[in-house]
Amino acid sequence: MTIYIKNARIIDPANRRDEFGDILIHNGIIAKKQQDLVRKADRVIDAAGLFAIPGLVDMHVHLRDPGQTHKEDIFSGSIAAAFGGITTVAAMPNTEPVVDNLQTIQYILNKAQNAAVRILPVGAMTMGLKGEELSDFESLHKAGAVAFSDDGRPVENTKIMLEALKLAQSLNVPILSHCEDLYLSNGIINESDISLRHSIPGTPTAAEDAATARDVALAASAGCSIHICHVSTKTSLDIIKAAKSAGVRVTCETAPHYFAFSDQCLESMDADYRMNPPLRGEEHRIAVVNAIKDGTIDVIATDHAPHTDEEKSDFIKAPNGVIGMQTSLASAYTCLVKPGDISINRLIELMSVNPAKILNLPYGTLSEGAPADVVLFDPGIDWTVEKDRLPGKSHNTPFKGKKLSGKVVMTICGGRIVYEE
Numbered sequence: 109m110t111i112y113i114k115n116a117r118i119i120d121p122a123n124r125r126d127e128f129g130d131i132l133i134h135n136g137i138i139a140k141k142q143q144d145l146v147r148k149a150d151r152v153i154d155a156a157g158l159f160a161i162p163g164l165v166d167m168h169v170h171l172r173d174p175g176q177t178h179k180e181d182i183f184s185g186s187i188a189a190a191f192g193g194i195t196t197v198a199a200m201p202n203t204e205p206v207v208d209n210l211q212t213i214q215y216i217l218n219k220a221q222n223a224a225v226r227i228l229p230v231g232a233m234t235m236g237l238k239g240e241e242l243s244d245f246e247s248l249h250k251a252g253a254v255a256f257s258d259d260g261r262p263v264e265n266t267k268i269m270l271e272a273l274k275l276a277q278s279l280n281v282p283i284l285s286h287c288e289d290l291y292l293s294n295g296i297i298n299e300s301d302i303s304l305r306h307s308i309p310g311t312p313t314a315a316e317d318a319a320t321a322r323d324v325a326l327a328a329s330a331g332c333s334i335h336i337c338h339v340s341t342k343t344s345l346d347i348i349k350a351a352k353s354a355g356v357r358v359t360c361e362t363a364p365h366y367f368a369f370s371d372q373c374l375e376s377m378d379a380d381y382r383m384n385p386p387l388r389g390e391e392h393r394i395a396v397v398n399a400i401k402d403g404t405i406d407v408i409a410t411d412h413a414p415h416t417d418e419e420k421s422d423f424i425k426a427p428n429g430v431i432g433m434q435t436s437l438a439s440a441y442t443c444l445v446k447p448g449d450i451s452i453n454r455l456i457e458l459m460s461v462n463p464a465k466i467l468n469l470p471y472g473t474l475s476e477g478a479p480a481d482v483v484l485f486d487p488g489i490d491w492t493v494e495k496d497r498l499p500g501k502s503h504n505t506p507f508k509g510k511k512l513s514g515k516v517v518m519t520i521c522g523g524r525i526v527y528e529e
């Protein structure tokens with residue numbers, strides 16, 4: 109298949125490119141422009157008015173497969189990803205069974221062959237996510253695990269966490285750390301005036317901050333790198349910023365809900381605003397935006413966490429988590445680029461270039477010879493998120509009813525058109 113995209117604004121921060129031009133896709137890769145191939149192209153797309161950007165890499169996704177495929181599965185999740193402009197998904201290992209063994213890695217990779225986008229497994233850091241015994245990093249990595257994480261839970265035992273960092277370092281594979289002190293996090297929302305007024309158990313920001321401080325200290329002492337998941341608080345960002353400037357090899361991500369919303373949304377008692385870590389106060393939301401602007405935050409990932417309407421119907425009993433892949437680019441464009449906080453180029457670094465780099469993947473670029481992961485994004489479309497019309501099996505989005513600016517109109521993964529508006 110040969111696809112010729114013309115007149116696009118090509119935004120390719122990996123090559124410091126932002127210019128109007130054409131992209132030729134041939135045999136799954138981005139090809140050098142050759143007139144004979146252009147003439148014979150199967151598809152010619154006039155992309156005037158559109159941004160052509162590298163496919164997004166979402167390094168934090170829960171696909172619920174195997175085990176909870178009524179919420180999502182590898183295929184439905186890949187369709188949701190393609191709709192959002194995501195061409196590479198790192199799938200977290202807290203499935204049933206947990207991804208701590210070769211058979212489950214193989215199951216995911218087999219099923220991923222029929223998915224719309226690339227699905228890459230993250231291996232469990234510890235057996236059964238119990239935090240007691242490290243999994244076999246070397247064989248899981250050889251089989252295809254692109255990172256290791258116990259996400260959903262912290263590794264409580266400090267010694268085991270340190271061993272994991274050292275082992276991962278020796279294999280040059282990242283550790284993605286869910287920072288939460290379980291002694292402090294007994295709540296279901298942020299501890300604040302809202303939790304007190306409604307007598308809902310609250311989790312203090314210290315539950316996140318204490319765990320972030322510990323993991324950064326471990327990485328610093330061992331000279332290892334670490335990636336901190338879903339940062340939501342000002343103090344955690346201050347810790348990470350100070351560590352970075354001291355030369356500690358720490359990277360971190362946040363998710364769109366942490367810069368789009370504050371805990372005021374929980375007045376509605378709607379469980380579609382409940383996730384872990386919880387939405388924080390406005391000062392933390394602003395700190396997240398500032399950390400995106402100043403470079404403390406490296407990545408915007410979604411922590412896409414599907415749950416059924418039924419599970420989310422009871423505010424108190426509902427499980428934590430919200431979906432996000434369908435709206436991440438549009439919500440980030442709306443909240444960060446449109447008001448002028450960051451450029452579209454910086455947004456593509458956060459959502460494509462940097463996650464590819466952290467995961468050691470050859471994506472996040474529109475270089476000639478690179479895999480043809482190309483997204484066409486129309487910054488001129490305003491649309492309202494209708495949750496039941498989003499692809500994917502679950503609809504627990506906090507962006508429901510929100511008006512977003514900018515929409516993915518085409519997603520090309522490895523030279524194949526996998527979504528078209």
Ligand SMILES: [Zn+2]
Pocket residue numbers: 259260261286337338384385
């Ligand atoms: Zn987590």
Ligand SMILES: [Zn+2]
Pocket residue numbers: 168170200259260411
């Ligand atoms: Zn997660």
